[in-house]
Amino acid sequence: MSGTMTYHFSVILVTFGLLLSFITYAMTWIKRSLCLPFAVLSIGFLSYCSFSLFILVIERGPFEYYLGGWPPPIGIAYYIDELNAFLSLLVYLVALINLLCNRERFLEKQGDRIGGTMALYILFITGLNGILLTADLFNLYVLLEIASLTGYALLAIGDKRQAPFASLNYVFLGTIGACFYLLGVGYLYIKTGSLNMQDVSRLITQIPKSPTILSGFIFILIGIWIKMGLFPFHIWLPRAYTNTFGPISSLIAPLGTKVMAYVIFRVILFVFGKEFSFEIYSLGHVATLFGVAAILYGAITALRQTDLRRMLCFVVITEIGYIVAGLGVGNINAIRGSLLHLLNDVAMTFCLFLSADHLIVNTGTKIEELKGVFQKTPFGSSIYVLASLSVIGIPPSPGFFGKWYLLQGSLEAQNFWVFGAILLSSLLNTVLFFRTFEEGYYHHTESPSYGPKKTSLSAYGGILASGLLVVLMGLLAHPIVGHIVDPFLLRARLP
Amino acid sequence: MGWQIDLLILLMVISCAIAAVEVKDLLATAILFGAYSFLMCLLWAVMGAVDVAFTEASVGAGVSTVFFVGAIYHTRRRTKD
């Protein structure tokens, strides 16, 4: 593939994503059984595009892509750098592995509506991918809504009693979040007259002390914080992710919140800039406060849960807290840690939800129902243990590296609140996960007939792949920091 | 005459919004909500956003109200608040 073609992949990812999702739905009219294979193929194709884009960015550095050749501020620009290209690749990988792994379960649960489900599935990841790649604030809003709307619909699949209600709650909060974001963008537009991120950031440096810009800043932050489930805006999260269909939770839980967390970095470091956010308006204190509160709240509340997946939701809230707290500390190592943790967390949370889902299928959703599950399905359990250890931060798992940078950064900044909160939450997470291990481990029976439910090879393959992803992210932590995170920070003029 | 009409419509918009939220009959809510949307169109037309006004008239006021009435048809009309 020639290099010029690969540049176009940046827009193909979004437009083809939209297109393919409709074709997937259209497949229902021809033959319903074609939908799922076609969806797999589509995501496979998009993953390939994303991968070549990533390779291109690594080779030639970041570039801007103008939609239809119109340069900003008239046209919409896409901006591809190492970080968002990598994150986009992760999004597609997660979506692909998840779909392959849960093929049978999708067919079983959504057999007669598989076309629509698959269309929403592709639309969702396309929306996320657009959020990652776009360089236009309003375009981001639209794609955000695409991802959110499909997300609401997907989350409503599942437990009939609980899921639609939880999803509707999410609709309310999510809409408020998106509207706040839109409002903030409006304020920026009043002052700068532009929607292109780079343009806006250039203009902001000339008028940093305007109250309008500040209002925009605050609205955008609150909007995204609601969408990423930061404490105390997290109330929608546990309910929505707990009651949904398992394979959907393992898709949305790792991706939705993390992509929004990426937007925070994009907006703060690139649009508003470090001086504006940290020096003129002391975002650091606020973000530290929220981050520490989220870490402690998530870690402590998780201990009280009796439902496995709900417990994992609070783990997600803790992880979001890490990311925001690291941003709040504001020095290079802490932000490096935040970003690395964000990337790792996609893999970790995915692996955790996927393997936990496998356990839930074999036993039940309550933690106490896990009795003997380690003996029943040793393979799935060992991947679950792997992911949990990574979340706890046992080296050399990916979770450890993120935490290391975060701890180092907070120590350098002498921010002992963040330092203490991270250590404490690691210890609490240890207790948390070992409680589930104990349930699974200490119920030994001698009967040999005690085996897992029928699980297909592809399901095992998917779980294994998610585990491998975690291991790889751990082993490659240093190159990831060097080639993906650091260039991003360098362009944000952080050091 | 600009701002007087503007203000008048705005006040009507707000009263419609409050009424839509407060009425106990959901069908009335639907109607009031439709009225709210139409007044909003008017406001935008006054402000020179003709295209937005058109869209809102067709999509916002039209389709939304149809959705809404349909939804009420499938659920219950009365509400406690």
Add this chain to the structure above:
Amino acid sequence: MDSILEFIVGRYNYWLYILLMMIGLYAMISKNNLTKKIVGMNIFQTAIILFYISIGFKKGGTIPILEHTSHAVEVSHFVNPLPHVLMLTAIVVSVSTFGVALALAIMIYREHGTLEEDEILKCLEQ
């Protein structure tokens, strides 16, 4: 005093959009009926659209459509059309959200036979 009055009157559009937002939020938070909440949500969204249109509005500005001009275009005579274009998308988004929310509400009604939040919560706790 005059300046305060001017501050309030001169920007009545902004004040009213804030008022609308508050009405929307109020409905979403304090109403018990899910349909009412959805209406509140939509009011909230339209308030923001109103805000955007107000951004583009200029006193004495006219509709941004050019007719066979021979003389130079004076920008200040026209309303800024860009927010309008953006809002076209936003309206579509808000209607889709409205639709999704209503669909969810219907699903909930089918399961629980009610749309009152307190009754649903009571139902879920059992």
Add this chain to the structure above:
Amino acid sequence: MNEIYSIRPLWVVLISLCAVPLIISTKRPNLRETWTILAGVLKLALVLSMLPDVLSGSSFSFNILTLFPGLPFRLRVDPMGLIFALVASFLWIVTSLYSIGYMRGLKEHSQSRYYAFFAIALSSTMGIAFAANLLTLYIFYEILSLSTFPLVTHHQDQEAKASGRKYLVYLLGTSIGLVLPSMIYLYMRFNGLDFRFGGFVPAGGANLPLNIACLLLVFGFAKVAIMPLHSWLPAAMVAPTPVSALLHAVAVVKAGAFSVVRTILFVFGEGFLEGSWARPTILFFASATVLIGSLVALYQRELKRLLAFSTIAQLSYIVLGAAMLTEHGVKGGILQLAMHAFGKITLFLGAGAIFVATGKKLVDQLEGLGRTMPFTFGAFFVGALSIIGIPPMGGFLAKWELLLGSCQSQYMGIMGVLLASSLLNVAYFIPLVYRAFFPSFPVEGKIREAPLFCLLPMLATALFTILLFFFPYPFAQLISGLWSQLLGG
């Protein structure tokens, strides 16, 4: 001193890990245990192959990955690491052989899992021995904690659950809560954590954060069981005996002691500790542990718990030796690391053999058993003498050096502690053995020894305990090599 870049250390670490899939996938017990033994023998051979070069003053190193800027995941074989690796890899074979007898004798469940985690634990022990910096050591340390968890809780009953919980809370809690922050602080301050003879922390012991960091590290490596962080060790006694032998003689506790010695000698070093207040604190806590541990051991009714408290006391010898920072003290400490391993493993294997043969666990029940199990108790006696420190047992050499070291140091009180502890050792071991051979009531019955697989490894370790007194060749040589490097560095 020249550095040899070689992959051999990595192989030493990996070889037992490679055996894990084989162990799990093999259904037939004989073949499965062959894999374990084979991996053990290969490992020992590889370790031995590095001995001549290390003795002649060179060291092996291998970079695996870069973890953080200036902080690689790196293995490096130096004399001290090699001592630990030699002891651990040799005793692994012994323990494995013994495990075969023990596990089959008691018809334990999940034997594949048992051997698999044993192999992982050994891999991480080797990693600890060969770690070139604090972070590498920490990584293997954590893996060791986790991989021994299924071994400790092997019975999977309520008792195992409670003990397992205690085990993890202590080990993971201290490593995450104490070691990690201290390590990050040191890295932030010195931009690297590579072990260096004499420490990388500059001299000048008055610095408060550094003193705290030092204490956090020493107490954070809770596997060394300095009081008050010792109570996981007696609790871990619910494990099958070969596991206890592994925990208390070879892998776990020695890994803790080794880490502490690394910290004292290779992170902080003499220059820093000379004037710091961290050193007296360590010495105080270690001395208290020696005395209290021995005293508590006197009152234990269960044989394995008695041995556990004896271990707690003996481990602090190593810490004392290192913290004395005198030539003989350091030599004695490191020698104790090896000698205590041989002595204590003999005792544990003895306790296990008694349990397999007779089902008896309590000290009172041993009366007269020496008549029916002469070989077991003979070996047990040898082990006990070595722990007490009576010639001609290996333990004597370590104690001798330690005593010499305390004479050299400014802390003469330590000598008193060591002597008092030796007397206490006599007090709890000798009556036990005496009554086994000379019961207060007549015992009938013929000789009924433990299974051969249990007996032979025990006799072997007992024999080595004696041999080490006469031929302490590799260890003594390595230690003096280490000391000369310490002086040189």
